[in-house]
Amino acid sequence: MKKCLLTLILSLLVSPDCVQSQQPLVGLIQGKIIDQKQVPIPYAALTATNIDSVEPESHRRTTGADEKGFYEFVDVPEGRYSIVVKKTGYRDHKISVVTVRAGETVNMPDIKMSPRR
Helix, strand or coil: CHHHHHHHHHHHHCCHHHHHHCCCCEEEEEEEEECCCCCECCCCEEEEEECCCCCHHHHEEEEECCCCCEEEEEEEECEEEEEEEECCCECCEEEEEEEECCCCEEECCCEECCECC
């Protein structure tokens, strides 16, 4: 009897229906970095900081653009973020507020960077 009860409880805990009903607590931010001539800027460094946090440094995410200028911040907790983009030879670019909701993907407009002069 105890073995049957334990088997029943375990099967309920790992049931696919239970797993599918859980909503992710994180979102995703993605986009592309280009220059003034619409040419992709590869390998830029990006930092997203949660601006609602009392300790923003502990709620910071970093990522890099790939060879085609595409980037993704994955597993980003819900909240409002500022994003800073840096690339040697270009002016830093800052986006003041990006709102992330759990389970959603934020598709950013192209980030257009200007060369340093």
